[in-house]
Amino acid sequence: MNMLKVLICDGMDESGLALFRAAPELQVDMPEGLNAAEIKAILPEYDAMVVRSRTKVTAEMIENAARLKVVGRAGTGVDNIDTAAASARGILVMNTPGANATAAAEHTLAMMLSLARHIPQATHSMRQGLWEKKKFMGTELAHMTLGIIGLGKIGSIVADRALAMKMDVLVYDPHIVPEMAAVLGGEYVTLDELLARSDFITVHTPLTPDTKHLINRNTLARTKPGVRILNCARGGLIDEEALYDSIVSGHVAGAALDVFEREPPAGSPLLDLPNVIFTPHLGASSLQAQENVSRAIASQILDYLQTGLIRNAINFPSISMKEYERIRPYLLVAERLGHLQGQLCTPVLKLEIIYSGSDLQEIPTQPLTQTVIKGLLDPIMAEKVNLINAPLLLKQRQIELTTSTTSQSKGYTGEITVKVKGRDEEYSASGAVFQGQEVRLVRLNDYRLEAELEGINLIIQNRDKPGTIGVIGTTLGNYKVNIADMHLSRIRERDRAIAIIRVDHEAPAEALDELRRHPSIICVKQVKL
Numbered sequence: 001m002n003m004l005k006v007l008i009c010d011g012m013d014e015s016g017l018a019l020f021r022a023a024p025e026l027q028v029d030m031p032e033g034l035n036a037a038e039i040k041a042i043l044p045e046y047d048a049m050v051v052r053s054r055t056k057v058t059a060e061m062i063e064n065a066a067r068l069k070v071v072g073r074a075g076t077g078v079d080n081i082d083t084a085a086a087s088a089r090g091i092l093v094m095n096t097p098g099a100n101a102t103a104a105a106e107h108t109l110a111m112m113l114s115l116a117r118h119i120p121q122a123t124h125s126m127r128q129g130l131w132e133k134k135k136f137m138g139t140e141l142a143h144m145t146l147g148i149i150g151l152g153k154i155g156s157i158v159a160d161r162a163l164a165m166k167m168d169v170l171v172y173d174p175h176i177v178p179e180m181a182a183v184l185g186g187e188y189v190t191l192d193e194l195l196a197r198s199d200f201i202t203v204h205t206p207l208t209p210d211t212k213h214l215i216n217r218n219t220l221a222r223t224k225p226g227v228r229i230l231n232c233a234r235g236g237l238i239d240e241e242a243l244y245d246s247i248v249s250g251h252v253a254g255a256a257l258d259v260f261e262r263e264p265p266a267g268s269p270l271l272d273l274p275n276v277i278f279t280p281h282l283g284a285s286s287l288q289a290q291e292n293v294s295r296a297i298a299s300q301i302l303d304y305l306q307t308g309l310i311r312n313a314i315n316f317p318s319i320s321m322k323e324y325e326r327i328r329p330y331l332l333v334a335e336r337l338g339h340l341q342g343q344l345c346t347p348v349l350k351l352e353i354i355y356s357g358s359d360l361q362e363i364p365t366q367p368l369t370q371t372v373i374k375g376l377l378d379p380i381m382a383e384k385v386n387l388i389n390a391p392l393l394l395k396q397r398q399i400e401l402t403t404s405t406t407s408q409s410k411g412y413t414g415e416i417t418v419k420v421k422g423r424d425e426e427y428s429a430s431g432a433v434f435q436g437q438e439v440r441l442v443r444l445n446d447y448r449l450e451a452e453l454e455g456i457n458l459i460i461q462n463r464d465k466p467g468t469i470g471v472i473g474t475t476l477g478n479y480k481v482n483i484a485d486m487h488l489s490r491i492r493e494r495d496r497a498i499a500i501i502r503v504d505h506e507a508p509a510e511a512l513d514e515l516r517r518h519p520s521i522i523c524v525k526q527v528k529l
Contacts, residue, residue: 003027004305005045005067009034010052012074016294023302036061043068048301050074051081053263053281059085066384070304072297075100075284076154077234078314079207086315090389092304093314096296098153103289105157107282108202108232111256115228116141116200120277142166147198148186149214150205150233151176158202159184170194173205195222200230207234217242225251232258232283244269247276258283310367316388317366327363330414333431333439334368336453336529337418338375340429340441343527344459348399350421351376355405359414359433369403372418379528412442444498447489451500454529455484458507460515461523464490464497468520472499475518479511496522 006020008030020028029046036056043049043065050072051057057071059082071081073095086093114120117138125132146162148155151173159169159181169186170193178188194201201223205211215229216239229252231238240261246252247270254275260268263281270276284293296312303309308331309324310316319327342348353372355365373390377397385393394401409415412432419428430443431453441451444459451457458476462468469488476483482504490497507526515524 004047005029006301007039007043007046007049009039009049009055010074012050012298013290013294015291016074016296016298019295019298019302023306026302026305040064048072048305050297050301053077053080055080057081057086062086062089062091065089065091070094070301072096072301074293074297076104077206079234079236081314083314087388088392090384090386092310092316092388094297094300094304094310094312095314096293096300097312099292099296100284100286100289101153101157103286104154104232104283105161106286107258107279108154108158108204108230109161111230111232111258111277111279112146112200112202112228113141114277115230115254115256121274141200143168144199145170145197147172147194147201149173149191149194149201149203151180151184151186152204154233155202155204156184158204159186170198191219192222195219196224198223198227200228202230202232203237204233205237207236212236213239213242215239215243217245220246220252223252226253227251228253229255230257232256235259235261235263240265240268240270244273247273310387316370317364319364319367323363326359327367329433329437329439330360330363330368330416331371333416333433333453334371334418335375336439337416337429337431337441338372339378339529340375340453340527341418341420341427342376342379344427344429344525345420345422345425346380347422348376348380348420349423350400350419351394351402352417352419352421353401353403354417354419355403355415356407356417357409357412357414358407360405360416361407365403365405368416369401372416373401376418376420410443415442417443441500444489444500446491447498449487449489449498449500451487452485452502455502456504456506456526456528458499458501458503458512459523459525459527460499460501460521462497462499462521464492464495465520468497468518469499471518471520472501472515475511475514476501476503476507479508481505481507481511 004025005027020026040061047067048070052074068091070092076095076097078095081093083093118136122136145168147170148159149172151171162169163185170189171181171186172189172191172194181188214237220242256277258279259281300311311318353369370387370390373394374385374387377385377393415430415432417430428445432440432442434440439453441449441453483501484504485502487500512524515521
């Protein structure tokens with residue numbers, strides 16, 4: 001087995017390093033202080049890379065990284081990774097959501113308390129030898145209204161702790177149902193209502209085109225006078241110029257910022273305002289959080305490199321360990337069916353996937369769909385196809401995709417049917433799992449079978465005439481092609497039959513041509529599974 005190499009770009013806690021180093025097939029490198037050009041130069045040697053917030057993983061950086069399989073962000077945000085470019089190159093992008101959630105939430109609360117009680121300013125004053133009690137009159141948080149924009153893991157912890165401090169909590173998040181806020185004890189409101197009623201506003205959303213400058217001149221104008229703004233999530237959620245003007249005007253009473261549009265924020269006029277407090281992106285900087293994210297990203301990357309298990313991926317549906325164990329044999333069925341159909345039908349114009357039976361009602365099917373697509377494209381694409389870039393490549397080839405799920409199945413607890421349509425031909429193939437792990441082709445077009453989905457196979461359709469099987473065996477024998485296994489099926493009313501013959505090695509073109517010339521043989525295809 002070739003040694004797998006992992007590049008750690010921004011440092012890593014020893015707890016995660018220990019997991020990597022315990023894997024004998026891995027080489028782990030953690031050089032210090034590499035710039036983007038230096039990382040780009042060595043990245044083609046690596047199968048995985050781990051970054052935090054410092055390293056920007058750009059399309060240019062990964063352009064020639066042919067070995068790279070996964071980029072792991074030891075943290076929540078992935079805006080420093082060009083996910084679209086990674087997907088196009090077939091590179092998995094994963095993060096560690098929740099591993100530093102408590103640290104980020106507690107930092108938000110610490111910033112809110114510091115903002116309300118002027119703790120940083122009072123500390124600075126005392127260092128100057130002053131005792132300015134009246135100057136730093138504070139605000140109690142009890143019975144104040146906290147508006148939380150984004151009720152993910154961190155936002156939920158902030159809400160829980162704020163409620164414990166007897167604050168009134170308003171929540172706005174377009175991606176949740178209102179009942180989620182009610183379960184926590186908060187009140188779900190519109191964004192306009194949150195802006196109008198909140199004494200403190202904290203943002204906890206990812207940075208996307210939709211959330212960039214979510215707090216801007218327009219939204220700040222709709223807040224109540226004296227509001228205080230907090231951002232311990234992502235730089236860019238707040239229009240910092242607009243925030244500066246609102247503070248200078250007196251409409252906003254103060255702000256607490258842990259993240260910035262440009263880091264470090266050298267030259268920002270916000271740094272000169274006495275009623276704004278800052279920390280240098282410390283939200284996840286607790287000992288426990290660093291251990292958590294380090295262990296989490298290491299274990300996720302190891303699972304992916306060693307077993308194919310995908311967790312916390314940004315550009316692929318994640319699977320829990322329990323789901324993975326259930327889905328694993330069906331992943332093999334899906335890939336083999338796709339591989340079969342990609343060789344039977346050329347070119348494929350339409351792809352339809354049907355998931356049938358009780359087993360496939362209870363597990364995620366999107367990974368199966370992407371596995372079918374990978375299998376379909378593998379035989380016909382010169383470039384690398386994997387689970388990550390397969391949907392994009394399918395779309396580029398303008399192959400129409402439809403999927404459906406039904407609880408009904410023809411005798412199997414789980415059955416995957418893959419149908420393809422070309423210009424002049426159509427094929428339908430169904431596969432199932434036997435005895436927990438064995439995968440079988442159970443139907444090809446209208447023929448019922450129980451053939452192994454493996455190896456080199458000849459698929460021969462013929463008229464149901466005596467002696468045809470003998471002709472096939474004799475012809476293959478004449479060309480020194482040994483038959484390893486054979487499955488036969490027929491449709492009596494149509495006078496048609498099919499043979500799926502697994503052979504020890506590839507049959508030469510001359511043997512296939514001779515079979516095709518026989519009057520009883522309709523079609524001969526050779527496929528590799």
